[in-house]
Amino acid sequence: MLITLFPxxxxxxxxxxxxxxxxxxxxxxFDDNDLVPFPAGNFLTRNILWNVGAYYEFFSNARVxxxxxxxxxxxxxxxxxxxxxxxxxxxxxxxxxxxxxFRLRPKIELNFTLTPIWGRGKIILETKxxxxxxxxxxxxxxxxxxxxSFGDEDPIEQVASDNNMKSDWFGYSGMIGIRYxxxxxxxLDLKAGFINNSYDKxxxxxxxxxxxxxxxxxxxxxxxSLKLIYAFR
Amino acid sequence: xxxxxxVLLLFSICFGxxxxxxxxxxxxxxxxxxAYARKHGVKAVPLKDLMHYxxxxxxxxxxxxxxxxxQIRLNEYTRDYRxxxxxxxxxxxxxxxxxxxxxxxxxxLLISSKPKSD
Numbered sequence: 001m002l003i004t005l006f007p008x009x010x011x012x013x014x015x016x017x018x019x020x021x022x023x024x025x026x027x028x029x030f031d032d033n034d035l036v037p038f039p040a041g042n043f044l045t046r047n048i049l050w051n052v053g054a055y056y057e058f059f060s061n062a063r064v065x066x067x068x069x070x071x072x073x074x075x076x077x078x079x080x081x082x083x084x085x086x087x088x089x090x091x092x093x094x095x096x097x098x099x100x101x102f103r104l105r106p107k108i109e110l111n112f113t114l115t116p117i118w119g120r121g122k123i124i125l126e127t128k129x130x131x132x133x134x135x136x137x138x139x140x141x142x143x144x145x146x147x148x149s150f151g152d153e154d155p156i157e158q159v160a161s162d163n164n165m166k167s168d169w170f171g172y173s174g175m176i177g178i179r180y181x182x183x184x185x186x187x188l189d190l191k192a193g194f195i196n197n198s199y200d201k202x203x204x205x206x207x208x209x210x211x212x213x214x215x216x217x218x219x220x221x222x223x224x225s226l227k228l229i230y231a232f233r
Numbered sequence: 234x235x236x237x238x239x240v241l242l243l244f245s246i247c248f249g250x251x252x253x254x255x256x257x258x259x260x261x262x263x264x265x266x267x268a269y270a271r272k273h274g275v276k277a278v279p280l281k282d283l284m285h286y287x288x289x290x291x292x293x294x295x296x297x298x299x300x301x302x303x304q305i306r307l308n309e310y311t312r313d314y315r316x317x318x319x320x321x322x323x324x325x326x327x328x329x330x331x332x333x334x335x336x337x338x339x340x341x342l343l344i345s346s347k348p349k350s351d
Contacts, residue, residue, distance in 0.1 A: 184309035
């Protein structure tokens with residue numbers, strides 16, 4: 001959307017970036033869950049954040065933009081013996097950064113980023129309409145088992161076709177980075193900083209109903225990112 | 234409409250111009266896009282001409298114009314460095330604020346002690 005707002009012929013100072021981030025949240029709701037054995041967490045699903053972004057340089061030393069850091073998890077919930085639903089989890093930290101910078105050397109830049117975060121967590125269960133014949137487990141049972149594991153007691157009576165639970169929260173982040181330009185329009189950017197999120201496990205939504213979500217600690221955690229930048233100018 | 238297009242195609246096949254004599258190979262380094270990049274920088278080349286620029290720059294390098302391409306890059310680095318070598322206006326205040334926030338965050342992380350769990 002940002003790109004379409006500015007004419008591309010008149011030297012727009014636009015850059016796109018793609019990369020990865022690293023952080024270390026505590027996901028007790030998944031890792032220490034006694035009722036549902038979630039897919040075992042590993043470095044890729046717990047610590048890696050996939051990063052895409054776009055920036056517009058509106059001043060000789062400043063940019064604004066959009067940056068999305070996303071953590072994924074995927075696996076089968078074998079604990080649900082009959083249905084064994086497929087479980088997807090995403091945590092998306094959507095940032096709207098204001099970045100100031102200066103060139104230390106012609107090829108080296110130091111940048112300073114402060115950004116609000118609009119975070120969104122999403123859990124999807126791909127379960128079967130009815131497993132085990134008459135009197136068997138239904139989608140509603142699977143979802144209620146999931147909610148029970150997060151500390152909620154059978155909040156759902158019937159499940160419609162929509163099969164995901166969501167939560168939104170706000171936060172902020174600060175980062176300092178160093179960028180090395182291998183070409184005038186191509187650079188590698190390394191950032192270090194922190195993210196602070198106001199996540200609340202009681203503020204998840206499922207089909208318009210307030211439900212409990214997993215216990216996560218994503219407050220005040222260090223974050224690092226490595227990105228490849230392509231500048232159009 | 235379809236019939237019209239078919240007739241048009243047929244006419245163009247029957248009465249179109251024959252292959253013209255190819256022009257002698259031009260010097261790729263003299264291409265206007267290279268001149269534009271020399272003057273304004275590669276990042277100023279319009280998006281639709283970027284692929285053309287990269288192709289021409291490659292051909293120019295092969296044709297012995299490596300120095301021309303290097304000069305374009307050097308000019309662009311120098312221009313960017315001149316533009317953002319020092320922080321202007323409010324940007325230094327923003328940078329200092331970010332620096333202070335991060336410094337105190339990491340300091341807190343280093344010196345804070347976690348409460349013992351029973």
